[in-house]
Amino acid sequence: MMNIIDGKKISTEIKDEVKQDVEALKAKGIKPCLAVVLVGDDPASRVYVRNKIKACEYTGIKSVSVTMPADTSEDSLLEKVAELNADRSVHGILVQLPLPAQIDEQKVINAIDPDKDVDGFSPVSVGRLSIGLKGFTSCTPAGIIELLKRSGIAIDGRTCVICGRSNIVGKPMAMLLLRENGTVTVCHSHTRDLRAVTGEADILIAAIGKPKFFTADYIKDGAVVIDVGMDRDENGKLCGDVDFDSVKDKASYITPVPGGVGPMTIAMLMKNCVEAAQE
Secondary structure, three states: OOEEOOHHHHHHHHHHHHHHHHHHHHHOOOOOEEEEEEEOOOHHHHHHHHHHHHHHHHHOOEEEEEEEOOOOOHHHHHHHHHHHHHOOOOOEEEEOOOOOOOOOHHHHHHHOOHHHOOOOOOHHHHHHHHOOOOOOOOHHHHHHHHHHHHOOOOOOOOEEEEEOOOOOOHHHHHHHHHHOOOEEEEEOOOOOOHHHHHOOOOEEEEOOOOOOOEOHHHOOOOOEEEEOOOEEOOOOOEEOOEOHHHHOOOOOEEOOOOOOOHHHHHHHHHHHHHHHHHO
């Protein structure tokens, strides 16, 4: 029997837990604070930033919005990051990506204090994750682990297949599943006979950015299917990398798009911010 994993419900549970942690910190005189830096006026980025600020309001985390024009120089942005690094009242720093073409994104990510890197993108954060040290984890993969655990889905010993090897989802996802004792395969554009590989997956993570790519013939009977995609179909309707209608009757659990993985990313950002304030 197929179960739809409700990311909205689980993300609200996490944000409510964060709210309690925030109240406990405020009772000790600590006011968790997230600085969000937006460069330019990309419409999608503005929506993401607005959603993050809303989540801060819900949890009680103070949000500081820094808006810079699209023609901001790399040096000016790096100066702003340095200023936020030095500000002891700011616990988390998030620079909204993508950045304008004149700015080297990796250089900006590298400049963020790893102890304030609540996105979990810095090389230090990634290094800590890879060798099992405490640190911030990229929010989408961390959210997927929470979705699985809070839905009662075992990871230990299961065959886990990740489709996509990005630095933000695929690679950290592999390390987190390994941490939970999953047996992990990472697929990508050069993988041979993708159907054969995904057909062995107990847990399939789809993150390739191709609308409705994974149809029922890619899925093992009873598999858990986690759809990270955020795409538009031929009618302009929001959809994922998984063809939900064809897969839902074959999967034991599946995440919808929207309402699955998406809400978890922001919930985990809030969780990371509180952890930064607790340190």
